[in-house]
Amino acid sequence: MMSIDELLNKLRKIIITYELLRSPGGRTIALPSGKGGVGKTLVTLHLSAALSLQGFSVAALDFNFALPNLQFYAKELPSTTITHYLCGLCDLDDIEYVKVKVGYSYIHVYPSKSIVDLERKIDLEKLPNLLKNVKTRYDYIVLDLSPGISKYSMYPIMLADCVFVVTADEKASYLDATKLSKILEVNGIYIKGYIVNKVEKKVRVNLDKVVCKIPFDQKIRNFPEVWSKKILKPNFLKCFVELAELVVQVC
Numbered sequence: 001m002m003s004i005d006e007l008l009n010k011l012r013k014i015i016i017t018y019e020l021l022r023s024p025g026g027r028t029i030a031l032p033s034g035k036g037g038v039g040k041t042l043v044t045l046h047l048s049a050a051l052s053l054q055g056f057s058v059a060a061l062d063f064n065f066a067l068p069n070l071q072f073y074a075k076e077l078p079s080t081t082i083t084h085y086l087c088g089l090c091d092l093d094d095i096e097y098v099k100v101k102v103g104y105s106y107i108h109v110y111p112s113k114s115i116v117d118l119e120r121k122i123d124l125e126k127l128p129n130l131l132k133n134v135k136t137r138y139d140y141i142v143l144d145l146s147p148g149i150s151k152y153s154m155y156p157i158m159l160a161d162c163v164f165v166v167t168a169d170e171k172a173s174y175l176d177a178t179k180l181s182k183i184l185e186v187n188g189i190y191i192k193g194y195i196v197n198k199v200e201k202k203v204r205v206n207l208d209k210v211v212c213k214i215p216f217d218q219k220i221r222n223f224p225e226v227w228s229k230k231i232l233k234p235n236f237l238k239c240f241v242e243l244a245e246l247v248v249q250v251c
Ligand SMILES: Nc1ncnc2c1ncn2[C@@H]1O[C@H](COP(=O)(O)OP(=O)(O)OP(=O)(O)O)[C@@H](O)[C@H]1O
Pocket: 033, 035, 036, 037, 038, 039, 040, 041, 042, 043, 064, 069, 145, 146, 147, 197, 198, 199, 214, 215, 216, 217, 218, 220, 221
């Protein structure tokens, strides 16, 4: 049987989460995937850029705690990051961000130092507080997650306002994406749709609820440079502008 302490602890957690979900402020967008390497990190950044260029304040958070990647695109890893906070190595107010220029606008990128390098375990129970805090400061918060189904991806998904599953345009990735969305559905989370990435010429995958098809294009890797006015806008940027418009409508 559960002790009073355990019960109180559980209740406290439920209340924090409930408060978080009810709290006004920014909308949190989670972009999970079944398979790894399908483009979550790139979608996180380009979607954040597109939302920012529509006039919203946007934060991109690295929630891939073991294998984080946002620092490569931000070109900087601050000394106090999200994982430092989650490992108890700094306070919430000490978490630093990198200001990344996209076109005539900016996004705030919050990298994470890998927990492998920190040699620490993270306390996921600190996530509601972190999200509650950033929600007061931004219109949109985009979460770059780890792939697959683990507590590290599922917990942030449960706390998010809006979920899109990312898949590459190939069968194995699509099968895992549909499995993931079924698992989410069983847990009461209904995805807003699938983002199909790395589409070459003709879409191979036939899915319901596809909200966005992003072409395979080497230029997409040149984040944030491709959003510069000087560079001729490639076709794929249109996908992100449309995705951002959809996010504003449905999230
Ligand atoms: N549309 C695209 N066209 C060309 N290359 C792409 C595209 N999308 C992603 N890539 C490339 O594919 C690789 C994986 O992308 P990314 O890191 O965004 O995937 P991920 O889902 O975040 O991976 P992980 O699961 O490891 O976090 C990167 O090298 C990236 O540059």
